[in-house]
Amino acid sequence: MSEGFGKGCHLHLIDGSAFIFRAYHALPPLTRKSDGLPVGAVAGFCNMLWKYVSDEHGSAAPTHAAVIFDHSSKTFRNEIYDLYKANRPEPPEDLRPQFPLTRDATRAFNIACIEIEGYEADDIIATLSCQAREAGGSATIISSDKDLMQLVGDGVDMLDPIKGKLIGPEEVREKFGVGPDRVVDVQALAGDSVDNVPGAPGIGIKTAAQLINDYGDLDTLLARAAEIKQPKRRQTLIDHADQIRISKRLVELDCKTPLDFTLQSLEVRDPDAETLLGFLTEMEFRTLTTRVADRLGAEAPAVTAAPASEAPAAPDQPQFDSASYQTVRDIETLDQWIAAIRETGHVAIDTETTGLDDMRADPVGICLATAPGTACYIPFGHVEGEAGDGLFATAPSLAPDQLTQDQVLSALKPVLEDPSILKIGQNLKYDWKILARQGIRMAPLADTMLMSYALNAGTHNHGMDELAERYLGHKCIPIKELIGSGKSQITFAQVPIDKATPYAAEDADVTLRLWQHFAPMMPVEKVSTVYETLERPMVPVLADMEMAGIRVDGGHLGRMSNAFAQKMAQLEDEIHELAGEKFNVGSPKQLGEILFGKLGMEGGKQGKTGAYSTSADVLEDLAVSHDLPARVLDWRQISKLKSTYTDALQGHVNPDTGRVHTSYSIAGAQTGRLASTEPNLQNIPVRSEEGRRIREAFVATEGYRLVSLDYSQIELRILAHVADIPALKQAFRDGIDIHAMTASQMFNVPVEGMDPMIRRQAKAINFGVIYGISGFGLSRNLRIPRAEAQDFINTYFERFPEIRAYMDKTVEDAKRDGFVTTLFGRRINTPGINQSGPAAGGARRAAINAPIQGAAADIIRRAMIRMPAAIRDLPARMLLQVHDELVFEVEESAVDDLIAAARQVMEGAAEPAIKLSVPLIVDAGAGMNWAEAH
């Protein structure tokens, strides 16, 4: 028994290679500033190690720990089977030099760093976990690698570091269908395409688990293979018995790896501040260095002399110190801040308000920051006095010792509108609208959220808390600590000013620091043009659209709601009658049990939660021969229309304006599209007749008309251009029906007198191509056999070979660069594109789609940005955007002028940046309501 490691000891085994690849693919390529050395994976690796080291781990805290790496690709398994891992691609060029650095990093963290020639990390992990168990201790393997799951059980478990999920015998059983002790048997049968373990052809995990459960173990199964009922399966096992046995030796981990160290030597040690900071500084990881110095300085005063103050990474970045923020309560101090702003030429600004709805909330204070650590809060709307309940509640009155709103805004207005002073904000559209409602139109603007979006779309979200943590290593004060949550939530106006200042001023401070962080990166990463031409100018344009809102006829909606309620009640009665019992039609779970359980209908598909799917396409199939599912479909449609639209929309009418004001997220969608929220006005029904009537409730003011202009087939046109497909381009130039043309090319039929069914199929394929088509997807969409769908796709690629070339190139770009770009330079990161397994398919399709969807989004953004100037002299306002459609409200007499002006802007929106080789065509309509205009 190894001395010192025994009962009560707990060993953590970190799968180093998994950490590296995860880090590499999760992060954009990053290089060391001074010499261009690629260090992205090292940075991610260090962040993960730091996160791991700082974690408390609770009761599972390790007494011993090690990071284990693969040493080289050739191991004893290649002697058993020379093709083992033969189809593993070489690691990317920019990852290779980072491997030794991750070893250095591990040592810098003072964690044992282990690799042994000729052995895979998995075998070392197996050996160490066996030893830990035998010594009477326990072990946790930090990895999500399924190959390690065979080790689970009896004192050994796994922790998925990404999901933070503990993997025990139950989870293993869920994955493999057998307990950990039989995992190798299942793997031997199923094989593994990633590691090139052959297994038995045609047998996957499901079948393998079933066989093992039936026969007990692999040896018994192979010995009694002749008894298997299914002839094909029996023959496979008999024919491939040797191959299966070899596979088992490949997947079975070796617990007897010779080790030249003891468990005791893996004892957990605190990192040495100097060593660790030295390494991080050398790598030039500013953020992490600061973060580590912070922590080690605070917790280990003995070593503060070295790191915290001398951390060279950020000499000019003061620590966050909420005590240093100033509360501005008099006009002299405010004037001093204004003078400081005029001095620096820029200011970070954040408004505090009474709520989240920027069309209803009132401002209660403004924060400013002029330099990191130099920030203030100017309260003017805080109240005091118990809001309380009952008769004796005092009406809240303004808290003392505040400037008035008028004083503050009058003093700031000249600065906020001064064209020589840059206003920096995080999600500035919000603050812009709050101030615009007080008569201040801020300009010019810098928005850190949009900078992050231009740099990092696809990698992570762009909220302030996320950015602060990621790029400044700083955790923001959660707003909940001030205003609470749920029923007892108060507004920011009720927060005592002395509590408000640290929170509020911190937001401005963080914003300023983020701006300093992002601004120099923009030209280096070549995203300045996108930010300047497609992101930043959207803020005032969208703010004006949102403030304009659209008139909604509440009476019309109310009448529809009533009619829907009646119809639903009637359908419910019929459904209960047909089911023979009452149940909640709106519960998919109950419905599934009725249809597939009680009534025993065929075709019940169970998802991963074990519930039957009752989605529309399932019900449609059932509806062919049963009444009940048909009624449910009707009920569902009406229920959706009522709850999501006719009911909910009435609640979104703003009492002050009598109109509905949506909010557009500029940085929400990965591709550059906008997203509309609260309410979502980008998914108002149109496809069904019933639904289209909801659009009649969106109306023009008296004397006005609604005008809708939309791009015709914009994504297909972009595809024709970027993939350079002569046949498609010519068809668009000639203005012929594109789907009919496709059908004609594919099925060799004339366009004249074409069967509508044929055209419909061609249309589905055209759309499918944009989405990264698969035979499965097309077959489901068209409800045709999969082989037939695959034939269509093959024919399509034969007729239009350029499309295949485009797809391949796009995926190749994504794999090499970690991102794809649109025609206008928008960058969409593609994390996960280099993964293997089913997840890779999705990433592939997303990468193919992104440049097309993204370019369309860029084009309409360009049009929207130019629109205000183009329609300035017309009595018209732009109200809504629905991806390829713009909706305006215009005086009746100016409808034609508006259509002409807006169409010209939209059709020419790509120019002069891009001269498309196909024309952009815009269709237009006008009417009293949206249904008529569209």
Add this chain to the structure above:
DNA sequence: GCCCTCACG
């Protein structure tokens, strides 16, 4: 808070 379902381009 997650899942299912469904509205749109």
Add this chain to the structure above:
DNA sequence: GACGTACGTGAGGGCT
């Protein structure tokens, strides 16, 4: 019958 699959969104209701 190894797996799961068209791309991008937001919202409401059920259920735990």
